[in-house]
Amino acid sequence: MNIVWNELETADDWRTALDSILAEARRASDENDDDERLDLCKVLRAFVLKSFPNTKPITDYDRIALEAQQALSEAVVDDALDRIEARTTTLIALRKEIAAVTEQTEAEVAKLRLDKAHTLIDTLTDASRALDDFDTVLVDGDDEELSKRLAEIAAAIAKFKALVQKKA
Amino acid sequence: MGRILVLSVRGLGLAAVFSWLASCAAPPDVGAFAAATGELSQSIRATGTAVGGSLEGMRGSAAATPGDPASRWAEAWKTRVSVMDHLVDYADSLVALQKASVDADDAVKSVAQKLGALATAAGIADPTLGVGSAVAVATDVAGFVWKQIALARGATTMRRSVEAAHPAILRIADVVVADLRDARTIVRGASENLRGRLESDPDYSDAAGFRAQVDKVRLEMFRTPPKDWSAKQVARLAELDAIGAAADRTMKSKGDELLALDASEKAQIALIGAAGDAITAWAAAHGRLLAALRDQRPITLDSLQQAALELRALIKKVRDA
Numbered sequence: 001m002n003i004v005w006n007e008l009e010t011a012d013d014w015r016t017a018l019d020s021i022l023a024e025a026r027r028a029s030d031e032n033d034d035d036e037r038l039d040l041c042k043v044l045r046a047f048v049l050k051s052f053p054n055t056k057p058i059t060d061y062d063r064i065a066l067e068a069q070q071a072l073s074e075a076v077v078d079d080a081l082d083r084i085e086a087r088t089t090t091l092i093a094l095r096k097e098i099a100a101v102t103e104q105t106e107a108e109v110a111k112l113r114l115d116k117a118h119t120l121i122d123t124l125t126d127a128s129r130a131l132d133d134f135d136t137v138l139v140d141g142d143d144e145e146l147s148k149r150l151a152e153i154a155a156a157i158a159k160f161k162a163l164v165q166k167k168a
Numbered sequence: 169m170g171r172i173l174v175l176s177v178r179g180l181g182l183a184a185v186f187s188w189l190a191s192c193a194a195p196p197d198v199g200a201f202a203a204a205t206g207e208l209s210q211s212i213r214a215t216g217t218a219v220g221g222s223l224e225g226m227r228g229s230a231a232a233t234p235g236d237p238a239s240r241w242a243e244a245w246k247t248r249v250s251v252m253d254h255l256v257d258y259a260d261s262l263v264a265l266q267k268a269s270v271d272a273d274d275a276v277k278s279v280a281q282k283l284g285a286l287a288t289a290a291g292i293a294d295p296t297l298g299v300g301s302a303v304a305v306a307t308d309v310a311g312f313v314w315k316q317i318a319l320a321r322g323a324t325t326m327r328r329s330v331e332a333a334h335p336a337i338l339r340i341a342d343v344v345v346a347d348l349r350d351a352r353t354i355v356r357g358a359s360e361n362l363r364g365r366l367e368s369d370p371d372y373s374d375a376a377g378f379r380a381q382v383d384k385v386r387l388e389m390f391r392t393p394p395k396d397w398s399a400k401q402v403a404r405l406a407e408l409d410a411i412g413a414a415a416d417r418t419m420k421s422k423g424d425e426l427l428a429l430d431a432s433e434k435a436q437i438a439l440i441g442a443a444g445d446a447i448t449a450w451a452a453a454h455g456r457l458l459a460a461l462r463d464q465r466p467i468t469l470d471s472l473q474q475a476a477l478e479l480r481a482l483i484k485k486v487r488d489a
Contacts, residue, residue: 006384034353041360045367049376062373069364076357077226077237080350084244087343094343095251097336098258101329105261108325112268114278121282 001043005050011057018047018061025072037076044069120160127156194319195266195326196460201453202259207476208450209252211443212344214483216245218436219351222358228365241354248347251340258333262326269322327461334458341451348444352437359433366422366429375418382412439482446479 001024008014021043028036047065051058110116130152137149223238232239367373386408394401 005380006387034357038356038360041364045364048364048373049367050380052377052381054374054377066364066368070361073357073361073364074226074237077223077354077361080353080357081237081240081244083350084347085240087347088244088247091247091251091340091343094336094340095247095254098251098254098333098340101333101336102254102258102261104332105258105265105325105329108321109261109264109268112265112322113271118278118282125282 001040003043003046005046008051011055011061014047014051014058014061018065021047021065022068025068029072029075032079034076034079037072041069041073041076044072123156123160127153127160130156195262195269195322196457198259198262198266198326198457201457202256202263204446204450204453204476205256205259207479208443208446209249209256211439211446211479211483212252213249214486215348215351215436215440215443216242216249218439218486219354219358220245222355222362222432222436226358226361237354237358248344251344255337255340258329262329265322265326265329269319323461323464327458330454330458330461334454337451337454341447344447345444348440348447352440355433355436355440359429362429363426366425369422371418372422375415379412379415379419382408382415386412435482435486439479439486442479442482446476 001021003017003021008017021040025037025040025044028040044065048062048069051062051065130149134149134153137145141149220238220241223236223241227236227238230236234240234243367376386405389401389405397405
């Protein structure tokens with residue numbers, strides 16, 4: 001939008017200029033043209049800075065121009081936010097797809113690392129050690145120690161059972 | 169004689185299997201791809217912080233509400249950051265797959281060691297004797313065989329994973345590029361909004377009005393300059409310059425704020441632009457990875473690494489601005 005600021009003299013000149021800027025702003029808003037709206041924001045700022053003298057009508061025009069500039073820039077931001085929010089559901093669905101692929105890949109990694117074999121052997125080793133200790137405690141230990149060892153054995157057996165069931 | 173024949177046939181069979189396994193390409197090193205994914209994730213996070221800062225500036229001293237632009241942005245961008253986190257996990261899983269394939273013989277050795285520990289704990293082996301040489305050889309052979317199997321399985325799994333993820337990756341890239349385009353619009357809109365507020369300060373606005381009038385009168389005076397300037401005209405010019413200088417002094421403090429706003433907007437837009445370029449390059453690199461896996465050939469990700477370096481520099485610039 002081309003305005004020759006130096007040619008604006010009277011309050012009527014400034015009002016006519018403001019009217020034409022606001023008409024352009026309405027058109028740009030109807031067309032959802034962000035670039036045009038942002039360009040008009042600049043023109044409205046220029047209007048406020050260049051308008052002179054500071055008589056009542058001119059200061060009133062400045063207030064209108066500033067309100068329009070703020071509303072126009074806020075509308076640009078709001079519309080962009082609307083577009084971003086509208087894409088959120090799509091992204092959530094795509095995120096699930098990626099998570100599923102990652103889960104499958106990680107499962108294969110666990111297989112290649114023999115994770116289950118490691119866990120199974122660790123569990124069996126723990127159970128075996130607990131049983132070994134139990135023999136000693138059975139001969140020399142008191143009741144409290146005995147029940148503690150029994151609890152350890154029970155836990156080891158439960159862990160082993162859970163692993164086997166999971167495998168099955 | 170019959171037994172020797174059977175053993176020979178078995179040996180030939182095993183040799184054929186090993187030969188086939190060795191011909192299968194190992195999964196490629198995807199470390200650079202994972203590193204670039206991490207950088208990209210950082211840039212999306214940095215974009216969120218930067219744009220959020222602009223919108224908070226636009227909100228000013230007003231209390232935050234769920235519907236205000238800064239809150240809406242924070243909520244919406246949270247999903248983008250979460251998507252990027254998932255992409256980092258995905259890339260890391262590919263790296264883990266490659267590592268697990270290459271290190272498969274170590275996994276077998278580790279299992280063998282644990283089995284030794286189990287045998288000792290169960291009292292079926294003497295810990296002082298250690299693992300016999302026959303067991304060690306068997307472990308080495310098992311490790312070798314498992315590694316060949318793991319390499320082939322790793323390459324196949326990687327191809328399947330990359331194939332399965334690719335359509336989603338392309339869509340994510342499209343959506344995030346569109347988001348970044350809108351993020352750029354938001355930065356421009358928020359900056360414009362802040363400029364309007366800064367310039368509406370009465371002192372600044374009045375001074376700007378004086379400056380505009382001074383420029384206008386000076387322009388008129390120089391449009392048709394006299395051959396010889398009268399003393400009155402020179403005095404008038406000096407007076408105009410003094411008024412203009414006074415107006416400039418009044419405008420300076422807000423002027424500095426406006427300059428800082430310009431610099432911040434410029435840095436944010438550069439970051440957003442680079443993040444958009446990087447995600448496009450990243451999706452293309454994923455496509456090249458898929459093609460390389462299908463054709464069993466190595467991949468080059470130099471341009472992606474370059475984009476990642478550029479992003480790092482821009483993130484720093486925005487943080488410093």
